[in-house]
Amino acid sequence: MLDPMILLALAGVGMLAGFIDAIAGGGGMIALPALLATGIPPVAALATNKMQSVFGTGMAAFTYWRRGFVQLKSLLPAIVLTYAGSLCGALVVKQADTSLLDIAVPVALIAIALYFLFAPNLSDADKAARLGFARFVPVLGFIIGFYDGIFGPGTGSFFTIGFVTLFGLGLTRAAGNTKVLNLTSNLAALTIFIPAGDVVWPAAIAMAAGQLLGGYLGAHTGIRFGARLIRPLVVVVSIILALKLLFWR
Structure with a gap:
């Protein structure tokens, strides 16, 4: 049983993680270490992190949708294939060798940071698409969903x-x-995590309360300031996450 003060601290961590995640992704790099610091075993911490994060991510997604930045009808096939890809990744993770990802993912995150830092004309205005949205977003969803199921860090940056x-x-x-x-x-x-009993529910509920507020505030902040805030925050989050994966595992 976790101490009430620890649960209160986790709620604060959840709010901060939800705020950052709603704008640039990477909330897990704040929430997961906090869960591990309470003494929760790694698998349970991963499961609890997923559980608490859905509240902040869900609130952020709802806010962006309500403000007209997401068209759910056109995104539905990608939602289905992202779910399938993530489920497949989670099912095969025990048989897969993910050691190559320890280097490949940080390199990719640094490349993303450099792109967002130096690419011209990154703004809130839509540009000409290189690929058809309806045909290829589901492919993107399956590939990155599979990656999230099998490894995870940087999923938001890759999307x-x-x-x-x-x-x-x-x-x-x-x-x-x-x-x-x-x-x-x-x-x-x-x-997979919930039926296996891996979620530590008191911690998940405490952090979920913070995530709801953080996700709401983060989404509204991202909408208000747009590319002026999202662009530098993606750069910072990607670099910090890459360094964490390289040196603080």
Whole structure:
């Protein structure tokens, strides 16, 4: 049984993680270490992190959708395939060798940071798409969903860069669509974690309360300031997450 003061601290961590995640992704790098610091075993911490994060991600996704930055009808096939991809990744993770990802993912995150830092004309205005949205967003969803199920860190950054570079979305629309698919991939993982009894519910509920507030505030902040805030925050989050994966595992 966790001490009430620890649960209160976890609620605060959940609010901060939800705020950051709603704008640029990467909330897990705040929430997961906090869960591990309470003495929760790694698998249970991963499951609890997924559980608490769906509340903040769900609130952020709802806020972006309500403000018109997400068209759920056009995103539905991608939602289905993201769920399937994440579920497949979670099912095969025990048989897969993910050691290569220890280097490949940080390198990819640094490349994303450099792109967002130096690429010209990154704004909230939509650009010409390189690929058809209806045909290829579901493919993107399955691939990144599979990655999230099998490994996970940087999922939000990968979705965002895909929506911007391949499908021409402005940064705020990209953030909104990212939240919807990120929520989907987390729910798929919980399909396995919850029946297995891996979620520590007192911690998950405490952090979920903070996540709801953080996700709401973060989404509204991202919508208000748009690319001026999303662009530098994606750079910072991607670099910090890459360094964490390289040196603080």
